[in-house]
Amino acid sequence: MGRTRTYDWEDPGITAAAVGHRSGLDLLRDVRAGLLPRPPIAASLDFTLDVVEHGRAEFSLLPGEEHYNPIGSVHGGVYATLLDSAAGCAVHTTLPAGTGYTSVDLSVKFLRRITVDTGRVRAIGRVLSGGRRTALAEATLVDAEDRLLAHATSTCLLFPLGPAEG
Known part of the structure; x- marks a missing residue:
């Protein structure tokens, strides 16, 4: 009667080691193209990075029962993870190397x-x-008919990466 789900992910240290050595836009384009591993959270929740442009990022997810809370709908933490990822990565696309x-x-x-x-x-x-x-970013969560499901704003702190960090 139980349901199971298995998934794989790659070493997140590979992508983390690339941060700071190239622009944020180039790094995210490499993740999207599969040249760098996607973060484990994307595998855990099974969402994908679909669009990466300067100042913009778009993720998608097909909701499943594995995303449900006890009342039979997608948990708010899944919403928040998608919105945080979209807003944060939009900011990341604007950052220069370092x-x-x-x-x-x-x-x-x-x-x-x-x-x-x-x-x-x-x-x-x-x-x-x-x-x-x-940087200030917003993210919207929409369905296939572009109905607004949730909205978020995020403030991000920008900082220089030292040699050990990037």
Whole structure:
């Protein structure tokens, strides 16, 4: 009666070691092309990086029962992970080599429930404002008919990477 799911991932240290040695846009293009491993969280939740452009990143996920909370819909943490990934990677696409970032905050508004019947969802991240020390990004989570399911804003801290970090 139980259900199972197995998945594989590659060494995340390979991609982490490449951060800082090239622009954020080039790094994410290499991840999307399969030249660098995708992060393990993408394998865990089974989402993909579909679009990478300067100031924009888009992920997609086909909701499954493995994403459910106890009340029979996709857990809010899955929403937040997709939105955080889209917003953060949108910021990452704007960074030159030698610059890193980390999320300072993520504010999420849940607007509609997601179930297996929803179909594929997309998280679309866009940079709203970029500075020398911080960047502001937003992400929207939409269904196949572009209905808004959730919205998020994120502030990211930008910092120079030292030789040991990048």
